[in-house]
Amino acid sequence: MSPPGRYECRVSGLRWVCKDHVSLQYQFSSWEPHSAMMKSLGYKQGGPLLDVTIIAGELEEVHLPHFACFGDDPSFKEKVRVLHVEDCGVSVEQVDEVTRFHVKILHPTFSAKGVLVRSGFPLKVHCDLLLYQAKAPSWTDS
Numbered sequence: 230m231s232p233p234g235r236y237e238c239r240v241s242g243l244r245w246v247c248k249d250h251v252s253l254q255y256q257f258s259s260w261e262p263h264s265a266m267m268k269s270l271g272y273k274q275g276g277p278l279l280d281v282t283i284i285a286g287e288l289e290e291v292h293l294p295h296f297a298c299f300g301d302d303p304s305f306k307e308k309v310r311v312l313h314v315e316d317c318g319v320s321v322e323q324v325d326e327v328t329r330f331h332v333k334i335l336h337p338t339f340s341a342k343g344v345l346v347r348s349g350f351p352l353k354v355h356c357d358l359l360l361y362q363a364k365a366p367s368w369t370d371s
Contacts, residue, residue: 230250230251230252230285231245231247231250231251231252231253232250233247233248233249233250234246234247237292238255241255241257241277241279241294242277242294242330242331243255243279243281243291243292243293243294244291244292244294244331245288245290245291245292246288246289246290246291247286247287247288247289248289249286249287250285250286251283251285251286251287251288252283252284252285252286253281253282253283253284253288253339254281254282254284255279255280255281255282256279256280257277257278257279257280258278258279258280258314258341258343259278260274260278260343263278263312263314263319266319267312267345268348270321271347271348271349272310272312272321272345272346272347272348273345273346273348274343274344274345274346275295275296275297275309275343275344275345275346276293276294276295276296276297276332276343276344277294277343278312278314278341278342278343279293279341279342279343280314280340280341281339281340281341281342282339283339287336288336288337289335289336290325290333290334290335290336290337291333291334291337291342292328292331292332292333292334293311293331293332293334293342293343293344294330294331294344295309295327295330295331295332295344295346297309297344297346297353298353299327300353305327306324306326306327307347308346308347309324309327309332309344309345309346309347310322310323310324310344310345310347311323311324311332311334311342311343311344311345312341312342312343312344312345313338313340313341313342314340314341314342315340316340321345322334324344332344
């Protein structure tokens with residue numbers, strides 16, 4: 230149960246804001262069942278698909294993580310949407326704000342949600358890259 234405040238999950242990057250106590254659960258889901266529909270609508274995945282369940286209370290806003298790097302393009306907000314998966318089907322929704330690493334949705338309703346980016350838009354991505362170097366063993370013949 231989260232008391233009123235602003236929160237961010239260090240694992241998923243999901244952020245939320247609540248004015249009253251709220252209890253929620255979330256997990257990563259697969260984009261695969263939605264890939265054909267996204268392609269037919271002209272969108273591609275722009276972040277993880279998170280299945281969020283509100284157990285008690287309600288959220289003022291949610292910030293879904295994305296990996297798209299939009300740079301200085303002022304039109305990027307028009308190219309970003311959120312996939313909303315419900316029992317009765319899926320819909321594509323507008324976002325309220327796009328920041329460097331998140332899209333903000335005010336007064337969200339929940340099920341699985343994930344960030345979409347319009348296909349054909351040249352997409353750069355944010356990523357963390359870990360490089361490892363192993364010292365090659367020196368082989369000697371005995």
